[in-house]
Amino acid sequence: MENKSKESSKIPPTVDQKIKRRNFISFGVFFAASTGAIAGWEWLLKSPKEKFGITGGTRVPLRRALNKTELFFRNFFSNNHLVKTYPAEMAAKQVRINSLIGIEEDLHFDPQKWKLSVLIKNGESLNINLEEIKSLPKTEIIYDFKCVEGWDQIQHWGGVKLSDFLNHFKLDEEIKKQYMGLQTPNGKYYIGLEMQSALHPQTLLAYEMNGKPLANEHGAPLRLIIPVKYGIKNLKRIGTMSFSNSRPKDYWAEHGYDYYSGL
Template sequence: MNPPTEPQLPKDEIPESAVRRRMIKSFGWFTLAAAVPVGVYEWITHSVGAQGIKRPLRKVLDANAQIARTYFSDTHLVPTFPVDAAARQARVNGFDGLKSPIPDDWNLHIDRPGSQPLQLTVEDVKALPKHEIVYEFKCIEGWSQVQHWGGARLSDFVEKYKLGTKSGSSPNPDNTDDLFKYVGMETPDKGYYVGIDMESAMHPQTLLAYELNGQPITAPHGAPLRLIIPVKYGVKNLKRIGRIFFTDDRPRDFWAERGYDYYVGL
């Protein structure tokens, strides 16, 4: 003989206490599930900042940079184009650091650890061998354009004035330990600033540019002197350079402080 079973009540006859227990149980599971992403969010938002970015997010960006740097080489050149492929009207990217007029007494201020700073003019830069590049300038906003720039190689500039080394000597390819790890640049009004790894700064296509389409660059494009660094997105191509310095610590970087990758290499 089968044991008696509990009678199955119709839904509308289920005791209110049982319904309440089910609701409480379901709500408990929902609360637990919701607490996981909320907990992660709280962990991130209350983490200590690193260069303006919450540390867990900064670690992800640093990992991306490390991957990019493992395959970077100064023998890797970005593709170039004939001059007639360049846009006649180069697109402008951003006005941060350019909101005040070009200072009448503009000069290029170079910090040198252990020595007096250098004060140079654009003519000092023009005295170096001129190089031109026609390449695809890429903006982190998603657009790109083939542009024609002219100027002096930053590597030639560093060698000429014996910059970027801890010894105060010209950079020696066989003694990379003597090089500082970063170059910092900022506009005269300090409204825009970037930090660049030394490998990218010394890349043979990196220029201190003073010409666009064969003419002196204009104020919206960074006159009288700007950085053109084809191995980076446009946010690193500082306009109207006012100061350059060298350091082993990451310099401040305008867009890295606002959530972008520090390295931003192509």
């Protein structure tokens, strides 16, 4: 309507012409934008696969988005944010076994000979047996264990707080590193954690489930229970613990999952 006065010196376009012109422009822009959107989508679907390394199994832009999203949501992490706990009666009696990767191949695993090996500086390692770990203050937690697949279950675990363990063995230098890596004794399953989550007050090295020593299929003799992460990070049967400033290798991050997988 405003155009009418401006163009009065020339032959004013008829109303019909104006309608046509505006429609032409609008639909032109609309189709251009749609084409752009489809092209963008095609590009994303066919974008290069990420180079296999610490992470793998997805496309470069998607991995970049996961990593950036991690950085954003890590701002909200706090040791004061605790997972909800429940009374012991609510804990499941039949605890779900979802995966045995890293422990099922070890048919002749002998828990008596087991020692946790903690890799510290200069290639040295501490080898700690279960009795030493059990002599530390015990912490129990009954909480809703969450799997990345979407299921969850209230479970009852007992063990030593990972932060208590690290303090007891005076791993002060190691705690200053950014990441902790854990592996099964056979090295077939492995995870990485940022130190923040490892030091969370509800993160346990668990040796009991429902008040009894861990069964093999639940990760005997010692496993990780980390409520601020999905189940994929709750490694069964810890063999070695290591510390680094770069991301340790992580089984499911190599298969296209988010490295962080935090809750």
